[in-house]
Every structure is written in C-alpha cells, then in structure tokens.
Amino acid sequence: MIRLLFLSLFLPSCLFAQESKDYLALIREDAAVHPAVDSARDMRLATLRLFKRHSLYSEVKAVRIRNGKLEFVRNEMLRLTLGGTYSAGYTFKRAGALPTLQQDYAQGRGGPGGLTWRGAETGEMFSYGPALSSLEYDGSVYPYDADGRLVPSGSGNGRPAKAYGNNLLRNGSLFNQSFSLSGDLNSVTGNILTFNVRLGHSNEQLILPENRNTSRQLDVKLNAHIRRLELRTAYLLHEDNFTNSSRNGFLQRVYRNALLTPASFDNNYGSMAPAYGGNADNPRFLLENNGHYFRRQQQGTLGLLLRTGSFNLKAVQSYEDVNEKANESYMPGTAGFPAGAITLRDKHDRAYFLQTEARYYLPRNNSDFNMEASATYVFTDNHSTTGYRLAAMEYDYRRSAGNLTLQYDIKYNDGNKIRAGLELGAFSYFSNTTKDNNLFTPMLNGYFIFNDYNESRLELKANLSYRQTATELPVNNSLAYANLLRYPVEQVNRYLPNTEVDGFDGLNLTKIRSWSAGASVMYKNYVRFTADIFRQQTLHDVFPLAVGDRLELRNAGSHLRKGIELELEKMSSYRNNAFNTSFSASFTTWKHTVTAVENGYDYTPLAGFSDVYKVMAKDQPFGAIMGSAWLRDGSGRVVIDTDGFPTVAPGPKIIGNPIPDFIVKLEDHFSYKKISLRSTFEWRKGGDVWNGTAAVLDYYGRSAQTGEQRNTSGYIFPGVTADGHPNTIPVEFYNPLRPLDQNRWVRYGFGGVAEDYIEKGDCIRLRTAELSYYWNLKKIIRKITLSASVGNIILWKTYSGSDPDLLLFDQPNTAGLDFFQLPSLQTYGMHLSLQF
Template sequence: MKKIYLIIPLLAANCFFAQDSQLYYSGKFFDRKGKTQNFLKIFNKNSGVYEMTDEEGLAIIAAKPYDTLVWNSGKDQLVTHSYNLKELKDILRNQVKNEQVKNIYSKAYDSLVVKKEVDQYSIKKSRALGYKNTVNYITKIRKIKQKNDTVYKLTQLDQRSLFINGIFTSSFDVKSRNSIPQMQNRFVQGRSENGALVWKGPETDEMFSFGSEISTLGFDHQPYEFDQNGRLIHLSNGVSPAKAYDNDLFKTTVGFNNQLKINAFIKKEYLEMFRLSLDLGQQKDQMYFTDQFNLINSLKTKLNANFSGFALGFAFNYEENKATNANRIGFFNRVYQNSLLTPVSFSNSQKLLLSNGLQRSYSRFADNPLFLFDQENKYNFLSNRRQFSINAAKTFGNFKLNINQSYESDTFRNFDQYKPSTYGFENGLWNERVQNNSLYNSNISGNYAFGNYDFRNTFGLNFILNDKRSEIFNSLNQRKYIYQRTSQDYLFNYNAEIRGNDLDIGINLGNSFYISNTSDKNKYWLPKANAYITFENVFNWRRFNLKAVGAFTKLSSEPEITRSYASYATTLLKAENVHQYFPIHEVETFKGLSNTDMRELKYGFKLDVGYRISLEAEYFNRKILNDIFPIYENSQLKLKNLADHTYRGYEVNFSYNNFRIGDNFFSTQKFSFFKYKDVVDRVANGFNNLPLSGFNDIYKTITQGEVLGAVMGSYFERNGKGELIIDEFGYPKKAGGLKIIADPTPDFVMKFNHNFTFKRLTLDINWEWKKGGQLWNGTEAVLDYYGRSKTSGDERNIKNYVFQGVNSNGNTNQIPVDFYNPNQNVSENRWTRYGYLGVAENYVQKADYVRINSISLSANIPINQTKTSLALTFYVNNILLWQANKGADSNQNFYDLEDGRGLDFFNLPNYKTYGCMVSFKF
C-alpha cells in the first residue's frame, strides 16, 4: 500500500504538466497571389515568435488560443482557436502515412531455399567484356551489342538535357557635338568702302564678314528676295536694331540600339553536344546634323555540334546598313564649312530657292547647307554584308586537325550628288558608285603534341588560302575597276614548354611562305622566334613572379585590294578649291608591286606581386621596308613602293586589382604609358616631300629623316638668329615655298582606368592625357580670312601694333600697323593679306588634351533564384575636359581619312554621348 502512495505524486505531477503542454498551429500559407511560397515569414504577434514556410508553403508555429498570426508584411492575418491547435507530436504523427505491414519478398531468402540455376551463356562467363576504348565505369547501360564470340560493346545510357537562355539589351543615347571654333556674331557681310564699313548683300556675292556692326543696322522690312525682313540699313527713326541670325546646324539627337541573343543547347551529362545561337540587332545612329542618321539591321546565327570526337561549327552573319548620306566625297565637311562661314546677317533657314530656281545662299561662291541636305533620295548610302563559315575539328590522339572555310560577300552603294547651282557644280553632278567584294578564306591547320607537363613539344603546320575579288563601278565616267588576288600562306611552327621548380620556359620557332598572284616576288623566308622565361616565387616570396619575353618576327604583306584610295584626289587641289572635290578615280592596279616587308623586334618583362599588383613593360622596334603609297602619274592614280620607315617606342602598364576599401567595397586601378615615333629612313628618288594626305599647298608628307606624316606648309621668313623679317608695310614677311612646320606625333599618351565595386554596383572611369604633338588648324585660318572667327572679331580694331622682328637691313622693326584699317582695301588687313590659308606656320597649334573617354555606373539586380537578372548601366562618353588647340577635337581626322591626323580643315566635331542601357538576362 505504501508503494501506491509513493506513485500518486508522480502521476499528479505528470497530469499537471500535461495540462500546460505547448500547442502549435499547423497549416499552409499563401502569398498575395494565392500561391504557396517557400521561406514565407509567419509571425505570432502575441508571443513574438516566427517561423518560415517550407517548399510546400507549410509552417508549424507555437500558438495559444486567440493568438494572431500575420504574414505577407502584415497584409494577411489569422486568429487561432483552440480547435486549430494541437500538440507537436500529434501534428507530426498526422503527417506520416499509416499502412499495414506487408509480407516481405527477399531474393536472398529465395536463393537459399531454391536451387540456383547457372547460365553458361552469361556475360560473366565470357572470356572478355569489351573492346578498345570501352568505358570501364559504365553504370547505366543503354545497349549491348555483340562484336564477336567473346567481345561485346556496351553503350552507356546518358542523360540529355535541353537548356535555353539569352539576353535582351536595349540602350538609348543622347548625342551632342563636342567643341567647335569660337565665332564672332557682331560684324555683318561686307567690307570697307571709302573709309566706312558697309553691309553688302548676297546679291553682291560678297564673301567677307568685314562689314558694319550689326547693332548699328536694322531691317527696312521692304520686299527683298534674300531676306523676308528686308535689307539692312543704318539705324534711323522707326528702325529697330537687327539681331544676328543663328545658323547653327547642330542639334541634340537620340539614338537607340536593341539586341536579342538566344542560346539553345543540349548537354549530355556535363558535355555540351549541340548549341544554336541567334543574335538579332537593330541600331539607329542619329548625327548631330539635322535629319541625318543611319540604320543598321543585323542577324547572326551559329550552330555548334560535338559527336563522335568531331567538333563542327556553322555560322551565318548578315548586316544591312542604310544612311541618309555618307562622307565619301567630303559632303559633311562641305556642309559644316558653309555653315560656319555664313555671315550673321544672313539666315540659311528662311527658304532654299530663289524665284529663278537657283539656291538661295549668301553668295554664288558659297552654298546654303540646308540646300545641300535637301535631296530626293531618303538613303544615299546602302550596304549589305553576308558572311558564312564552317569549321571542323578532330583530335586523333596527340594530333589535332582543324579546318575552317569562310565566304563573305559585300555590296556598298553610294549615291553622291550635288544639285544644280551648287558652288563648283553649277549644272549639278551625280555619281552612283557600286563596290562588290567577294572574299574566300580557307584555313587548314594541324599540330602534333607530345611530352608531359614538365616538357611539352608541339609541331604545327598551317595553310591559309585567300581569294579576294573587288569590283568598283562609277556611273559618272562609266569606268569599272576589277581587282583580284589569290594568296597562299604556309606557316611552320614549333613550340616547346619547359616547367621546373619555380621556373617556366617557353620557346616558339617558325617560318612562313607568302605566295601571291599580284606580288612582284614571292617570299619563302619569313622566320619568327619568340621566347619567355618565368621565375616564380623570386627571393622565396610567394606569388612574386618575374617574366621576361622577347620576340623577332618577319612578315610580308600587300595593300588591301578592297580599300579605296580615291580620297587621295584632295592632293590635286589647293585648299581654296576644295569645292571642286569629287573623287571618282580608283587605283589602276594592285599588280607589279614588291611586297612590303616588316621586321619587328620586341622585348620586355612582366612582374606580378601577389594576386593584385602587376607591372608590364615592352619595347618595340618595327622596320617597314618598301612601304606602298598612292601617287598620280599621267592623271592616273597608282601605287608605288616609295619609302622605308622605322616605328619604335615602348609601353608600360600597371594594375592594382581588387584593392579592398571597406566591406563589400573593392577597387581596381590600371595605368598605361605609351610613347612612339615613326621616322622615314629612305625615300625613292624623285619622291621626297611627296604628299601623303591634304591639299597641294598644305599636306602631310613623306620626307627622309622626318617623322612619317609631318606637316608641310608655308612659313615666315627669318634671319640666321631666328628673328622674323618684317616687310615694308610693317607685317612679317611670308617666305617662298614650303617646309616642315608641324609634327603630329605626341610626346606620350597616358591612359587611366578606375573601377569601383560596391555590392552590386560598379563604377568605371576611363580617361587619358595626351601630351605633345602638333596640328595645323586650317579651319581657324579660313575663318580668320573671311572675318568669321572670334579672333578676327575681337582684334580688328587694334591699331598701331608693332610686330617684333627686323627689317631687310637688320634693324629692329618700328612700323606700326592697324589690323583692319577701313581706309585700306579689305585684302590688306591682318587676316587677308597672306591669302586664303594665311601663313600655315602661324596656325600650328598644340594638340594636347585631357579627355574622359567614358564614365559608367552599372547595377546588376537578380530577379529570382535562377540566373535571371537585370542590369542597368548609365554612361557618359567622350567628355573633352581641356584641349590646347582652338576648334575641333585633335583626334578627328582630315576628311575622315586614315592618314589625316594632324590636319584640321573643317574637321567634323566629335560626339558627346549620354546614355542608358538595360540588359535582361534569362
């Protein structure tokens, strides 16, 4: 009985705690769209506890009767009742499915009670189970095929998966012009007459803007064909001061670029077996000129497949480009020039034609830019480019074979035209230029590799066949040019890699042949030799590596037959006759030329300190022999081997990667320094000082002993001490002939890249500093000559100015001059007395600049748990902070020509671009 009394307290305690046991609420929870969601937070407002739902939206949370559960940020709630709550063990028990116990069938048991039958034809009884190259670790068998009595082929059952991904990118950018020359807006069209400044209207064909100040004139509002406001007269009662017309052609424009890339690929386990890629693009680029743009539509598709050890690739690209106008004939430069030279007293925009049907411009010797833009064709430039290629690769043990075949067909169509009454082409001029290119390339390469990681050898042989054909037709002279070249390259190559303890050595030796039907002499000895040696962990410092490199290469080449040299026609003209420029003559032939040979020597080093710091430097010396340049002979455009020159310099690059600034805040800094010079060593007899580009009175030249492309022009006469010789009128004396006046080569170019990453944000800043180099600013010279420049406007009232120098007798000059004396003829003032271009030496300016090439801020935003993401990028490009010269960006080329750097003759201004890009990756 006492034992029973001892048990009673234990039963009472158990009953008490059972009455106070923890209860739970169990159920599924839904998001705002009525769907179950994992990791949904369920919060008990009364107790302060919370739980997260599982992958099926189920959550179990401690609760008491009348507790309030909230989820979806408090937008949904539930009040618990006693009948909703259960103990945890009951909830878990209800989630387990109850089934009756079934009889267990066991093969192991059957094997003990049943007599085992032996299959004498079993694979296990065979004397062999596979054949050469059979995989030994097959776990899933798809097929068994008997090869002979004792050999079977086992085919593995592989899992194949289809994946589809892609990216859609859309961007728009706002473009505006960069720097242009400063203009005067005070003085009207006209000149001095009888000691007074007068306005001379367009009917007088006056070209100068050396007339009266516009603030002293007003419109008479009488009928006048050249101006709807009437003629300009001196201010009197009832006449209001006239305001300068704004003839600025530039406008801020918006363009866009859309691109869709889709990839579909099949994987067998981890090996990609098949991939299909499709790339669609559309781009509209607006020029800063009124209603000038081009449209680009592109289609790119690629198919790659891997099977039976073969890797096959097929690609097709198509691109169509349509533009309102192209600049092949210097059309945009002509428009820009006439826009700047238009006097402030004339409005180009009022109307285009006079009553006689001729263009309305401020002079018969100038054009209205809007008249030039007014053309019948919507698109005056069309191009189509089609490319197809096929690639096959196969590895046979240590030997790898690669075959690549490609074909390209291009069509370029230019409609170059000037309407009747255009200055220089009073009857109008029209030419359709069509260029068709067909390019075939065959590349077959094979290499054999043997050895191990410590000593690896590779022998290679490469055969390249190029067949190119170009046809050019000009309707103006009904002339068709046909060029064809078939060239062969044979390259033999040996590569060795030796690796040891903290030492890595690489050697590459080779030779190539060049054979061509247009070459005067084929080349069979074109050797090359490259080597490097890497010292790892120098001084036993971990990741302190030093790599030294050296290379010698000899190459032989010919000028590209698809390139046009028609623009060389500018060298036939004086600058003041540029309105006659209309190139239609192409190179007669590409045959009969010696190859241009090149010998290059390079050496340098690379130093890595840890994983972040890297310093790299390289010196190069490239000797170019028998270089080819265009010339005119007997009114025909030809190519000749004219000069040898040496291009040498060095480059230094430094980078500091992933520098930690703070939590999730990293930075990468890169810096480069580049210096070069290209000096002419030899010029063929009779061709020294030959124009390379430009006009025949100011041009870049090929002169022995000078840099290639030095600028040659007029200059002031000086004595032996370098002092200016002053003429009897008190002005510096212009010397006869031409000489080298400018070197476009910069002293150095430094580029900087700053990258900052904070979490998902990335900021990139790229800028550069170009120090040194010169250019000839012909734009400023012509604006001075016509009185349109700000300088000629600000300084025309300077009087009694004495130029420093000496007269012909060697005495110090003391003759005072007035820059613009109304009592003298307009052709005798400070800016017109030397002619159209003035004295070229006087317009040589420094080409230094500091420019921000790009600033971009990007954010990468993941959308879900997959690889789907959204990237936003805001960018600014080509912000010119400072430049030493007056006018356009010194990086702009003369008439957009490759060899035009250093000459500024109404070079088109560069763009400033502000844009946004959105990329959706799925």
C-alpha cells in the same frame, strides 16, 4: 541488399540509380542462369570481368551479364540547355566644343566710303562689314530677309539689325537593341551541338539635320561535334543605310557653310534656301531633297575543324560578299558645281578565305617538356569591282594570295615554380599581284615565368619576340581619298573622289620587321608592373599618289616606329571580397621616323591638300605636316616686309609633327556587392595640329579673333627687317579705307600661312565612365543589369579647335589635319540587359 551492395562496391555511381521493376527482373533472369553465391567469402573469390571498357563517370541505364561478363548499358539521353540575352540602349549625343564665332559684324567690306553692308545679291563672301549695332532694317521687300535690307541706323524703319545664330547642329541620339539565343545539345559522352542566333538593330540620328543611319544584323552560328570532327558553320547578314555618305566630305561641306554664314544672314529664310554668297551654299539646300543614300549589305559563311588525339587537322573557310550602292551627287547650283555633279557609285567585294592547319604533339620523354610542330597555310581570293554609273568608269581588282607558316614550340614546366617556352618559325607569302614573293623569313618568340607565390608571393615574367612578315594593301579598300591631294585648300568645293587607283599589280611587297621585349613583376597578386620595348621597321611601304588625272600606287619608302610602354596595375579587395578596386596606369611614348625613300619620292605627300599635307621625307617624322611658312633668317627670326607684315617663305616647309610626346591612360574600377563603376581617363601630351578651320574663319572674318582684333592699330610684329634690324613698323590689322586684300587675315590668301595655324594637341579627357547595378533572379530571367554611361564629357585642351584627335574627312593617315571636321560628341547613355 547483397546485389545492391555488390554494385555499389563495383560502381559507386550506381548508388544514385533507382531500383525499378524492369531492373530487378533483369537481375533475377540473369541470376537464374548464373546462380549467385550469397556469401561474402564466395564473392571475394569470384572472378568478374567487364564485357567492354566503360567510363565510370557515365550515367548507367542498365546492367546485364552477357557470356559470363558484366555489361553496363550507358544512358544515351540527350540534354538541351538554352540561354540568351536581350539588351537595349539609348544614347543621347550632343556636340562638344565648337569654334567661337564673331556675331558683331555684318556681311560686307570697307571701301572709299568706309564700311558697307553688302547683301547676298552682291555675292559677297566676307564678314568685314559694319557693326550690326550701327545698322537697322528698311522694311522693303527683300528676298533674303523678311525685315528688308540693312541700312545705317536712322535711315530705316527703326528696327535694329539682329544677329542670326544659324546654329545648324542639333542633339543626336542612338537606339540599339539586340537579342541573342544560345543552346547546347549534350549527351553523357560530351557536347554534340552548339548554336547561337543573334539579331541586332540600331537607329541613329546624327547631330546634322536630315541625317539618319540604320543598321540591321543577323548572325547564326552552328558547331557540331561528330566524334573527333568538329563542324563549324556560320552565316551573317549585315545591312547599313545612311542618309548621306561623307566619303566626299559632304557633311563637312554642310558644316563649313553653316559656320561661314555671316551673322547678318538667315539661312532659314526663303523657300528656295538661297546661299549668302557667290561661292557658298545654304546648308538647307545641300541637305534637303538631295537624293542621297548609302546602302551596304554584307554576307558571310564559314567552315569546319578536325581534331584527333596527338595529331590535329583544322580547316576553316569563309566567304564574304559585300555590296555598296551610293548616290553622292551634287545638285545644280552647288558651289563649285554650277551644273551639278552626278556620282552614282556601286561597289561589290567578294572574298574567299581558307585556313588549314596541321599540328603534331611530339611524344614526351620528359614530363617537364612539351613539344609540338605545326604548319599553317592561309589562302585568300579577293575580287573587288567599283563602278561609277553614267561616267562609264569601272575598276576591277583581283588578288589570290597565300602564306605558309611553319612553327616548332618547346614548352617547359617543372610543375612548381618555373615555366618557359620557345617558339621557332618561318613565314612565306606569295600573290599574283606582287613583283616579288617572300621566301621563308624567321620568327622567334620566347618567354620565361617564375612563380613563387607560396613563399615570396612573387611572380616574374620576361618575353622576347622577333618577326618578319610581308603584306600588300587590300584590294577591297578604296584609295579614292587620295584625290584630295590634287586640290589646294581654296578649291575644296571642287573635291570629288571619283577616281580609283589604276591597279595593285607590279609592286614590291611591303615587308615588316618587328621585335619586342618585355618584363613584368607581380607581388602578392596585388600589384603588377610591366615594361615593354618595341621596334617595327616597315620597308617599301606603298601609298597612292596623284599623277596627272590618275591615281597610282608606288613603293614610296621605309619608316621605323620604336618606343616603350609602361603599365602599373593594382588590385585590392576588402570585407571578404564585397568591395573590390582595381587601377591601371599606362605610359606610352614612341618615335616614328622615315628612314629611306625610293628614288624620286622624297617629300611624297601622303594625305591632305596639295598645299597643306602630310609628307614622307627622309629623316623626318613619318607624316610630318608640310605647308606655307614664314620667311626666317639664320637665327630663326621672322623676316618683316617693308609694309610691316611678316613675309611668306617661298615654297612649302615642314611645319609640324603630329606624333604626340606621350600618352597616359588611367583606368579605374570599383565594385561594391552589385554596384560597379568604371572610368577611363587619357592624357595626350604634344603632337601638332594644323587648324585649317581657324584659318578659313579668319580669312572670311567670321572668327571671334577677327571680331576682337580687327580694330587693332599701331601693332609691331616681332621680327627683323630684311637687313637684319629689329622691326619697328607699326601696322593696322584692318583699315576700311584700304583694299580688303591688305587686311591682316585676307592678305595671305584663303588658308592663310599654314605655319601660323599650327597648334599643340595637348589634352586631358574623360573617355568613358559607367555605373551599373545588377539583380540576380531565379526565374526565367536570371539576371538584370542596368547601367548608365557618359563619354567625352570632360575635355581640357590647349587646342583652339573642336578636338585634336579628329581626322580630315575621316580619311586614314590624316591625324593632325583639321578642316571643318564635325565636332566630337559628348554622350549620355542608358543600357538594359536581360539574361535568361
């Protein structure tokens, strides 16, 4: 008992040790050599020293005396812990708002004899024919309809004409699942090994038929700790397979032809999927057996980390290899490509990344201050090749770049109410593709925190930052979308993005100067209000330009983005934290203006078509929409021509600003015990959108508007005549006895007058809502979570199109341009997660 008492006084953790026979034998053996004095007095007088320094918190395997010193043998037993998750989800998708079409009038047009139906064999593209209610079938053998041709009622077989829906869209779905296994290998001295393996798979059915996307993922991560060295390794393998790529706007082409198909024509009839008109495609013809595919494989690895006491060294490296192969060809007989167009595209990207960091923690003379100095160097080496098989075109881009950041940090903490910090730094950048390297530019970040939660229960924060950086366009991002700028809207069927930029060399760096300031106040850990001001100036920005038959990169100009963001957060708990609520509301507004343009590049097109596009123009909003407009007098009144219709102004004009006035976001979270509900609302106010979809539907007579208004007569357009007098000339929107090109919608061409189709993008939507419930278990499966979610199911908008947030052919910088984008999706999902 005295031996146990002695050990318990010296090392409390020994109270938890078990007294074994081997342990007692060791003590007795040592006692024979060094007899123990069995009295309290002699124990107090005895001098005992440890053989070496030991951690009092380590588990003790044994105790022995060596050379008169007491030695504790540490337990080196390893401990492995495992855990993981399995999750699976199914999401049902359906198309949101669709354009409203007229289903009352047949394919055809007017003429000397009045309205006449014209079938597909005539090549007719317009739906300005007679009312379907005035037609019937003749029962003849006709390759485009099983019931025969359409004839005036009373002259056929008595079977009335019917309107075909041609509803191409279907319900979509997404099933995804993933399995993740994590493990930690530990000893009493700390963590030795950490690993994570993740497997993922998804299968998606798009809302367009004959379209399926699949994805597979494998991620492996391994971290090893060897003394002060931490080795990080990882490997990832991602594979994506798409039935059809839409890099060339293929899916939008399919959707466009479905919407433009006349109500009197059935796209589903005929084994060869004939088209309804001479410059049209049957969607079935485009989708079925087209040989399309898109495959992408991505692989990557990464490096190591070294840490030492007050001086840390870190080195992280990675290598990524991405292969893409795609068939984007058009079959012979496709509208715009009667002989077909072969596009077999291969892309191979290789990227090496190295980041090294040295950080030194300066000795402290004052316990309230911490200071550290760091130097970070990042090196990247990118190689991207793109080839078009059978076209003998290959593009090869290479860039080696590096940037160095020096930083000195000072942190103050009085241990009570005040914390503050100041970060000073400098940034430099160089590469082998730029014309001018960036020498050291300054960086500054400061913050101040006052926390008096114990007394006034108040927390105040303030921060200020300034930063100058330099950048270049990534060489592995294709800019072939700029080919669309070569084509007017009417020639969209000819669009092929098969020309890449010539190169990335010889340009000035794009430099970014940004600063921000913010402050927040929190009361009782219950409500917080935050205000931020930001300003970012981009100098010598680079954009792809269509020059002849080539794409070239140019430093086009500079632009300034500045604004404010306000946020209010509120948290509440009731009934001993059984019921919790949180709410946040944010308000963001900004202006984005072009401040300067390079010589010869004012009004440079950024994205869109050659006749409706977003532009960089000095003193105008960045990305302002430009296109045809009405001629106006000095007072802004529309000038009316002698025939009573508005006059088109010569040349394109700026007709819209796609930047919204503000965006408000609301996020709610309610939880009661194991039930949780989250939702996100968004309100977007302002921002112009060009509705090119409506323009083309009007032109061909397929929109609901043309069906409702084509019989309008005696209408007087508001405006003034050329001599300044108010217009008094009545007009008919569509007189079947006159040439079709004099009709209200056809007279202005394929895309109409762009200004006439500028609409406001105001909308309020429920972004997401999720309801979840979980069970805690004590067996192999520790937790089960089941959730149900919806997305985008509520959308109130002033915009007549599908959704004002969509992008033109999914291209960058195209917000505000809508041309037969696939409709936004409403989603309904279930998700199961098992944690073990």
